[in-house]
Amino acid sequence: MLGFSLRSLWNRRFVAGLTVMAISLSVALILGVERLRDGARDSFANSASGIDLIVAPRSNPVQILMATVFGVGGTGTGMTWESFEWLEDRPEVAWAVPIQMGDNHRGYPVIGTDAAYFEHFRHSGGQPLSLAAGGFFSSDGPDDAAVVGAEVASRFGYAPGAVIVNAHGSGEVSFDLHDDAPFTISGVLAPTGTAVDRMVFVTLEGFDTLHAQEDAPLADPLDPADKPADGHDEHEDHGEHEGTEAGHGHEPDRINAVYVGLIDRTNVLGLQRAVNERPSDALSAVLPAVALAELWGITGTAERAMCLMAWAVALAGMIGMVVMLSATLDTRRREFAILRSVGATPTRIFALIVTEAAVLTAAGLILGLVLLTVATFVTDPILSARFGLRLGLNVFGARELATLFLIFCAGLLASLIPAVRVYRMTLADGLSVRL
């Protein structure tokens, strides 16, 4: 019966091919949307693993998470170094890492931090950062040292020793280059599959130095009180930075955020309350997992809309198949009559139609998977470079297999409509069809 169905479909290969294409596109779309969503969620969750609390100037938790972990957007006014020290000295805090933001290197976010970042940051289920080449910067090393993420290094061909220049702001195109304060790359990070791959890390002192140098020309000569209208207005007093101190070395006046790790995670809510209630600084303490859940709540509607559209395309593909099978029934009536005359029962002809639908759906599923794999292969570097999303050429998971099975069953169910028509037709027509 299968060979017979294949021959029959081959005879109608143009229309059958279009049907297969429609099904394959819907399959690729459904699985693609799912993968994109999973990829985004995994990428986000992996990027924030290991951080118990993010403290930043008071703002929306999602905005703080996006800015501090993914380098998207900003955190508003900076928090004072005194607040950082207060936080670091809390008994429940195991470690605290200061974060400065607001610059970019050829479109990639630049993070000002200290050596503690590389020691404490964890990604993808607890893995520490490792180096592909060179070394991390340290408090007793040069101020102009920079460590670049794997993607930044591979895109621009950077290696330890290379000199880079950062730009002001977070856009990809900037006319305000800090070319008077270049950095020398000390190390290149190994790939993590997270936002870290797309970041450039510089020392706190280096980050401050380049803004101190730019303050003079940016100031309005007619209004000495005027401040630059960007996220770095907190750096106007760089000249007053005091010398180095054990632990963090340079101490900036203001920073943008602090990553906090706790000795005992059960204290997280207590510390969060303490931060939120601190009167001297308007701060927010964000639990990454809670902020992520909030983010998924916001994006959920768009995700559902995309899923709905993908399933609508699948439905259109199924309807296309039913139309194709039904439209050919009348022209195939004599064919069915001949088959009956040579011994095919109505049930076998019913099975022929269902087998044809099964072949079309299966071919659509296989072609859809091929399309998805090719699309993933082609778009992975682009999505990774632009959005930090890693889709990966994964093997198909249980949920994806379940989706494929569901589409296959839907194809078989849809074929019952023309199959039942054929069954009735072959019983009624018998062997005496007149065309």
Place this chain on the structure above:
Amino acid sequence: MFLHGPSGCGKSTLLSAIAGVVEVPKEAMRVADQDIAALRGSVRDRFRVDHIGMIFQVFNLIPWLSALENVLLPCTFSQRRRTRAGDDPAGTARRLLDELGLSDPSLTSKQAHELSVGQQQRVAAARALIGKPDLILADEPTSALDEAAKAAFVELLARECAEAGAALLFVSHDRGLERHFDRGVDFQDLNRRAA
């Protein structure tokens, strides 16, 4: 037997009744010593292909199968026909096609829709004959052929049926073909007697 009558007098309905496709009262119709009305569902379908070969007027073949594959169709669905076609059903099919004037291998491997009407009718005849069924029902198989081809086809068919030991019930409205048969029956006479 040659059964003739004008269009619409019920010839094709009679063939459908003999083939067990339309319902008839019990004991009204016996084919190969079997009361066709007593058989039900798939048993009747199997009986039909085991014992009856059919030739239609036009659109006789599955267009996307080759001539040879069309001939072999009854052997696909009937164990009895396959057994009676010998150890090599494909060889038997080729021999039948050869005897019916289609010996060229390029013709037998051609798809049915690429053959001329006359060639298609001969392939249909070979398909009805393969596996030596007891009865061949031919429903106006010559209506699409010209006069010379008609006579040649009927003679060929009659001879092959005789060799296969099959009864031939040939239905047509063209009385000119009656001379090729042992018996001729006017369907309108049958209707009058039944009334």
